[in-house]
Amino acid sequence: MTALEGVKVICVGQFYFAPYCSMLMARLGADVIKVEAPEGDPYRRLPTVDHDGFPIQFRFLNSGKRTIRLDLKQPGGQEILRNLVRTADVLVQNLSPGAMDRRGLGYEQLSAINPALIMASGTGFGSFGPYAGQPAMDLTIQARSAIMSTTGFADGAPVRTGPSVVDFVAGTHMLSGVLAALFQRTRTGRGQHVEVALQDAIIPSLTSNIAGLLSEATESHERTGNRHGGLAVAPYNAYRTNDGWIAVLCPTDAHWRRLCELMADPATDDPRFAAMSGRCADIDEVDAIVERWTSARPKDLLAQMLVEAGIPSAPVVTLPELLEDPHVRERGVLRTVTDEQGSFMTIGSPLFLSDSPMVEPWRAREVGADTDEVLTNELGMSVDDIAKLREAGVI
Known part of the structure; x- marks a missing residue:
C-alpha cells in the first residue's frame, strides 16, 4: 500500500509550481490526471x-501522470472538469490569478459540486494584499522578495539563484497544505481551499538575511556572496582548492577548534579568533587563513579530511559531476x-516513507494521450460523445 493510494488528483497546472506538487503526490501513490x-x-x-526529442523539463515534472487535453475556455470543457471533480479528492492549479473563477471553476463553485474536494491554488501573491492578482514567475518573485538583492557579491549586481527555488519551495508548501487538508477531512468530512503564494513560501528562507538587517549588534550587508x-x-x-572549490563552515567554536588542528596554522592562535563574534568581526582575515590551507590541496582530499574531523563541508560539484555522483545515483x-x-x-x-514505497514513474505522455480513456472510464462517455467533443475542439 502507498500513502496516497485511492486519492484522485486533478492537476490544472503549468510550468513548475503546481506540477511539482502533483508529481510528489503521484510518487506517493495518488492517481494524477493532468489537464x-x-x-x-x-x-x-x-x-x-532529450535524445528522443521530448522536452526534459516537462518529462521531469509530469512522468507518472495521466494527461487529457481540455479547452477550459469553452463551456463544454468546463462541464467536463466539473464532472471530473465530482469524484476527485484534490484539484491543484496555478493558472493566472482569477482564471478559474472567471470560468466558473473557482472553489465556491466546485465545492458546491463536491463538498469533500480539496482545492489548492498557487499564485504569485495570494488572494489579498496590494499585489494580489498580479502575474508572477520565479524570476519576478525573486526580484520582488529580496532573493536577488541578497544573492551575489557586495560589489556586483543582484543575481537570480541558479535553480528555480521559488517554484519548487512553493510546490512543496502546496503539498504540505494539501496533505494537512486531507488529514483534517478524515475528521470533518469536508474539503477546503488551500492557498499558497510564491512570495509567502520563499520569505522564510531569508531568516538569516533579515536577522542580519535587524540586529543592532552586527553590521548589515545586503549581499554577502558565499558568506x-x-x-x-x-x-x-x-x-x-588546487582543482576547484570547497564549501566550509564552522557553526560553533568547537568546529573552529577542530579546523585549526587540521590547518596547523600559527595565525589561528590569535585570541581574536577564539570566539564567533571575533571571527565575524575579522572575517576577511579568517577567510584568508582558511583559503591559504585549502588552496594547496585538492577538493576531494579536503572533503575527506573535513568529514573525518566532523566539520561541515562539501566540494563544489559541477552539474556533470552531480549526475555521475554515486550517492545521487543510489538515492x-x-x-x-x-x-x-x-x-x-x-x-x-x-520523500522516503518506510511503509509506503515510491510509485515508479512511467514516461510522460503526449498531450491528450489519455483523454479518451479518462472520459470513457471516469465519466462513462461513449465513442460518439467523445467524437463530438473532439469535433467541437473541446478536447
Missing part, C-alpha cells in the same frame, strides 16, 4: 529536449527508467 489546454503545457515547447547571510558565522564560505531522486521504448531520465521522489 492541459489544447496547445499543451508551455514547457512542452522548450528547446531543451553567511547575516554575517553571523565565520568561517562560512567557498574556498579555492534515485534523479533516476533513469527503462520501458519498452528505451530509457529516460526523470525525477523520483525526495
Whole structure:
C-alpha cells in the first residue's frame, strides 16, 4: 500500500509550481490526471529536449501522470472538469490569478459540486494584499522578495539563484497544505481551499538575511556572496582548492577548534579568533587563513579530511559531476527508467516513507494521450460523445 493510494488528483497546472506538487503526490501513490489546454503545457515547447526529442523539463515534472487535453475556455470543457471533480479528492492549479473563477471553476463553485474536494491554488501573491492578482514567475518573485538583492557579491549586481527555488519551495508548501487538508477531512468530512503564494513560501528562507538587517549588534550587508547571510558565522564560505572549490563552515567554536588542528596554522592562535563574534568581526582575515590551507590541496582530499574531523563541508560539484555522483545515483531522486521504448531520465521522489514505497514513474505522455480513456472510464462517455467533443475542439 502507498500513502496516497485511492486519492484522485486533478492537476490544472503549468510550468513548475503546481506540477511539482502533483508529481510528489503521484510518487506517493495518488492517481494524477493532468489537464492541459489544447496547445499543451508551455514547457512542452522548450528547446531543451532529450535524445528522443521530448522536452526534459516537462518529462521531469509530469512522468507518472495521466494527461487529457481540455479547452477550459469553452463551456463544454468546463462541464467536463466539473464532472471530473465530482469524484476527485484534490484539484491543484496555478493558472493566472482569477482564471478559474472567471470560468466558473473557482472553489465556491466546485465545492458546491463536491463538498469533500480539496482545492489548492498557487499564485504569485495570494488572494489579498496590494499585489494580489498580479502575474508572477520565479524570476519576478525573486526580484520582488529580496532573493536577488541578497544573492551575489557586495560589489556586483543582484543575481537570480541558479535553480528555480521559488517554484519548487512553493510546490512543496502546496503539498504540505494539501496533505494537512486531507488529514483534517478524515475528521470533518469536508474539503477546503488551500492557498499558497510564491512570495509567502520563499520569505522564510531569508531568516538569516533579515536577522542580519535587524540586529543592532552586527553590521548589515545586503549581499554577502558565499558568506553567511547575516554575517553571523565565520568561517562560512567557498574556498579555492588546487582543482576547484570547497564549501566550509564552522557553526560553533568547537568546529573552529577542530579546523585549526587540521590547518596547523600559527595565525589561528590569535585570541581574536577564539570566539564567533571575533571571527565575524575579522572575517576577511579568517577567510584568508582558511583559503591559504585549502588552496594547496585538492577538493576531494579536503572533503575527506573535513568529514573525518566532523566539520561541515562539501566540494563544489559541477552539474556533470552531480549526475555521475554515486550517492545521487543510489538515492534515485534523479533516476533513469527503462520501458519498452528505451530509457529516460526523470525525477523520483525526495520523500522516503518506510511503509509506503515510491510509485515508479512511467514516461510522460503526449498531450491528450489519455483523454479518451479518462472520459470513457471516469465519466462513462461513449465513442460518439467523445467524437463530438473532439469535433467541437473541446478536447
